[in-house]
Amino acid sequence: MSEERYNFRTVExxxxxxxxxxxxxxxxxxxxxxxxxxxxxxxxxxxxIHMGHVRNYAMGDVVARFKRMQGFNVLHPMGxxxxxxxxxxxxxxxxxxxxxxxxxxxxxxxKQMKKMGLSIDWDREVATCxxxxxxxxxxxxxxxxxxxxxxxxxxxxxxxxxxxxxLANEQVVxxxxxxxxxxxxxxxxxxxxxxxxxxxxxxxxxxxxxxxxPEKVKLMQKNWIGxxxxxxxxxxxxxxxxxLEVFTTRPDTLFGASFCAIxxxxxxxxxxxxxxxxxxxxxxxxxxxxxxxxxxxxxxxxGFDTGxxxxxxxxxxxxxxxxxxxxxxxxxxxxxMEYGTGAIFACPAHDQRDLDFARKYGLPVRVVxxxxxxxxxxxxxxxxxxxxxxxxxxxxxLNGLPTKQAIPAMIKKLEEIxxxxxxxxxxxxxxxxxRQRYWGCPIPVVHCEHCGIVPVPEKDLPxxxxxxxxxxxxxxxxxxxxxWKHTVCPVCGKPALRETDTFDxxxxxxxxxxxxxxxxxxxxxxxxxxxxxxxxxxxxxxxxEHACMHLLYARFFTKVLRDCGYLNVxxxxxxxxxxxxxxxETYKDxxxxxxxxxxxxxxxxxxxxxxxxGSPVTVGRSExxxxxxxxxxxxxxxxxxxxxxxxxxxxxxxxxxxRDFEWTTAGIDGAWRYVNRLWRLAQxxxxxxxxxxxxxxxxxxxVRLTHKTIAAVTxxxxxxxxxxxxxxxxxxxxxxxxxxxxxxxGKYAYRFAFESLTRMLAPVAPHACEEIWHEVxxxxxxxxxxAWPAADKAFLVDDAVTIAVQVQGKLRGTLEYAKDGDxxxxxxxxxxxPAVKAQIGDKPVRKIIVVKNRLVNIVV
RNA sequence: GCGGAUAUGGUGGAAUGGUAGACACAACAGACUUAAAAUCUGUUGAGGCUUGUCCUCGUGCGGGUUCGAGUCCCGCUAUCCGCACCA
Numbered sequence: 001m002s003e004e005r006y007n008f009r010t011v012e013x014x015x016x017x018x019x020x021x022x023x024x025x026x027x028x029x030x031x032x033x034x035x036x037x038x039x040x041x042x043x044x045x046x047x048x049i050h051m052g053h054v055r056n057y058a059m060g061d062v063v064a065r066f067k068r069m070q071g072f073n074v075l076h077p078m079g080x081x082x083x084x085x086x087x088x089x090x091x092x093x094x095x096x097x098x099x100x101x102x103x104x105x106x107x108x109x110x111k112q113m114k115k116m117g118l119s120i121d122w123d124r125e126v127a128t129c130x131x132x133x134x135x136x137x138x139x140x141x142x143x144x145x146x147x148x149x150x151x152x153x154x155x156x157x158x159x160x161x162x163x164x165x166x167l168a169n170e171q172v173v174x175x176x177x178x179x180x181x182x183x184x185x186x187x188x189x190x191x192x193x194x195x196x197x198x199x200x201x202x203x204x205x206x207x208x209x210x211x212x213x214p215e216k217v218k219l220m221q222k223n224w225i226g227x228x229x230x231x232x233x234x235x236x237x238x239x240x241x242x243x244l245e246v247f248t249t250r251p252d253t254l255f256g257a258s259f260c261a262i263x264x265x266x267x268x269x270x271x272x273x274x275x276x277x278x279x280x281x282x283x284x285x286x287x288x289x290x291x292x293x294x295x296x297x298x299x300x301x302x303g304f305d306t307g308x309x310x311x312x313x314x315x316x317x318x319x320x321x322x323x324x325x326x327x328x329x330x331x332x333x334x335x336x337m338e339y340g341t342g343a344i345f346a347c348p349a350h351d352q353r354d355l356d357f358a359r360k361y362g363l364p365v366r367v368v369x370x371x372x373x374x375x376x377x378x379x380x381x382x383x384x385x386x387x388x389x390x391x392x393x394x395x396x397x398l399n400g401l402p403t404k405q406a407i408p409a410m411i412k413k414l415e416e417i418x419x420x421x422x423x424x425x426x427x428x429x430x431x432x433x434x435r436q437r438y439w440g441c442p443i444p445v446v447h448c449e450h451c452g453i454v455p456v457p458e459k460d461l462p463x464x465x466x467x468x469x470x471x472x473x474x475x476x477x478x479x480x481x482x483x484w485k486h487t488v489c490p491v492c493g494k495p496a497l498r499e500t501d502t503f504d505x506x507x508x509x510x511x512x513x514x515x516x517x518x519x520x521x522x523x524x525x526x527x528x529x530x531x532x533x534x535x536x537x538x539x540x541x542x543x544x545e546h547a548c549m550h551l552l553y554a555r556f557f558t559k560v561l562r563d564c565g566y567l568n569v570x571x572x573x574x575x576x577x578x579x580x581x582x583x584x585e586t587y588k589d590x591x592x593x594x595x596x597x598x599x600x601x602x603x604x605x606x607x608x609x610x611x612x613x614g615s616p617v618t619v620g621r622s623e624x625x626x627x628x629x630x631x632x633x634x635x636x637x638x639x640x641x642x643x644x645x646x647x648x649x650x651x652x653x654x655x656x657x658x659r660d661f662e663w664t665t666a667g668i669d670g671a672w673r674y675v676n677r678l679w680r681l682a683q684x685x686x687x688x689x690x691x692x693x694x695x696x697x698x699x700x701x702x703v704r705l706t707h708k709t710i711a712a713v714t715x716x717x718x719x720x721x722x723x724x725x726x727x728x729x730x731x732x733x734x735x736x737x738x739x740x741x742x743x744x745x746g747k748y749a750y751r752f753a754f755e756s757l758t759r760m761l762a763p764v765a766p767h768a769c770e771e772i773w774h775e776v777x778x779x780x781x782x783x784x785x786x787a788w789p790a791a792d793k794a795f796l797v798d799d800a801v802t803i804a805v806q807v808q809g810k811l812r813g814t815l816e817y818a819k820d821g822d823x824x825x826x827x828x829x830x831x832x833x834p835a836v837k838a839q840i841g842d843k844p845v846r847k848i849i850v851v852k853n854r855l856v857n858i859v860v
Numbered sequence: 861g862c863g864g865a866u867a868u869g870g871u872g873g874a875a876u877g878g879u880a881g882a883c884a885c886a887a888c889a890g891a892c893u894u895a896a897a898a899u900c901u902g903u904u905g906a907g908g909c910u911u912g913u914c915c916u917c918g919u920g921c922g923g924g925u926u927c928g929a930g931u932c933c934c935g936c937u938a939u940c941c942g943c944a945c946c947a
Binding site: 044046158217292297334431623666680726729730731814 | 861865874878883884899913929939940943
């Protein structure tokens, strides 16, 4: 206590080992306290934690510690999303085995995370690449197979013809393989899919019950599921005994049809390409875009006229309206095979994409929807796609019908003549879980020539990954393994082949939150009773980038687990919070090369120079920290030089947690100074003083402020408004520092306020607060397990309030007035303010609006 | 392209439709010091003059609703996130 400077290194180390020794954060499954499950999205073990992790885990840890102090039995676990591509890339590049690479990365990251002082029950740690973990999901997969939820389906993949390997979307750069540089091809593979679409309605409907989720995420999931009602339409192909089936949400625009278009992967296109080399070439061109929807839809719209014609379902009427009932059929690069039927009919006047395409290829544009008030639109470069205020025109039997009635009217007519039928379509597609990769969970089935696909019997689980594999960047290492895939059929006993695909890593992350409930249970994924007690997760914290895929897959998986009898809950995450990214300024030297922050010396005027030679540096805007832009700050350095408390304080201060956060040196310096200031205030904290009969005015003010701060901070933390909570705590800190301690009232108030402050800061800066708790307040037990302070309501309201006085809604003065005081007298007082009088002048007062205890507004 | 979000001083941001700028950073001035660091005190949205308990303007841009709009509504612009094999 004699040290002037706070030594965070010894203090942080001391309490971290103390917490570990005491098993302070171990979750007692038998506790009768109410449970609280706090969870952050588990990390991929890349080898080092980054600032995004620091921000994420700081938030989750504050929630966990806050709830623990509020008396909850908190479950706060951590683990590793340990399968995935980077380990395999490292194996190809550096020759290190994925298992070894992953294990070492986990050890390094665990060490860093422990230095953050997170209140985690490390006894529950899981790594998804352990057979003890993945064997359970093999069993769940067999359940899915039994229930018909897992099935084989042809899917398109990016194929690198040089590496003979399937590429991930991120491995396709400008239509070429990132290592080989060869133009990618699309290949159709028979792969495992899960019927998430069976659950589409439930996934959609239950969003309404997820009150603890941000509206934006629920909206994104709703749009991702994309339930839309519309119709299938049938267009006979002229001169052939075939019919083109299309899906549309706007059958009411059928009389505006201009052409039909099919995807480059549509069976008709593939068939025609066999005898048409130009079309084959065009399809190749489309394939070079890869399989990602974004690249397909942002590419310049291109088409290829197949020469085929399709017949309009209402050929007679269409002819009478001046249309040519034989519509050209194009292959178009923007039509997705995965959605609907892979074929569309195009109405350029009322769909922007169709219009762009029609203009390019000189196809007709027929207006068939008018605005109900403004009449027929003039379509030049902008399609009129409004459905709220549209009315059908130039459309035979639909004329005059508002769009919303025209749609069902058209469907009814189509059904009558057998040229279409109503349907509900989901944008959501079944979840393709097959990956042609080594570093993943083996899919537990056997392909037998005689018996077909045979599940591996439960007694033979787990199907283990072989360790002796070769990584040369060519093909799937599992497929190429000399012996591994050769086995015998569990049914007939004849030689058979193992499935060499592994699971998508989203499979592991879809149920890890349940595994934490029973992390070491050998014969089952988790104990049903314990899972039912601790699930759903009360507060889940992670990045917004997972809004659709991970969060939807986890919801789906939970429902499947429920239906297979593993647990009773149907939704995994009761509360969800999505934090923003961590950003930093970017720097480039005169030659345009990126520079690390450490290579740059910033001047007070905002300009910057290179440390090495003083040459000028261009300061770019703040962007998401990334390796490619060199704008990284290593948490390791920060923890070493400033300590965990300062780092945690900084990432939670100033910026709302859901927004992007800008890392600055000034900011971390400021947080570090605050920890030191707290320490100095601790040094001057008076010894325990009996509460005097009456408090001085100043002491009373501080006590009141303390209670108000407790109330505000409690509310802010419940809402995860860490930045606002910390601002309030700063205010209280300033008030404590201003408190004179030359009388007993002052001594009492100081100590009371400072003790409350210490408790409230404990979740954010746990080490410093623990030290103060023991050294200044002489406590024997941990502050981590102490009680959260309670605000006394009697101190929350003041006798006098400040009333704003406005004229015409503009502030002209303020008044101190008794709380809930007489309104008539208040009005008179307000009128007496000179500035108010001056504003009113000789204008008559029309009315006076009084908002109780807040303001008076005089309208003249 | 489609879907989702964001925009307030020099900077990060605060603000149940009711006193815009809390809290912090930076900057400037002062105290302490041989000096620096640290610390403490003060000033700090812009403009104006009559320097006041003053006036005008001000929350990305253009409109609207209201006694009153950063907040609600309509239309833009810019930036960010996701788009199904990165996790």
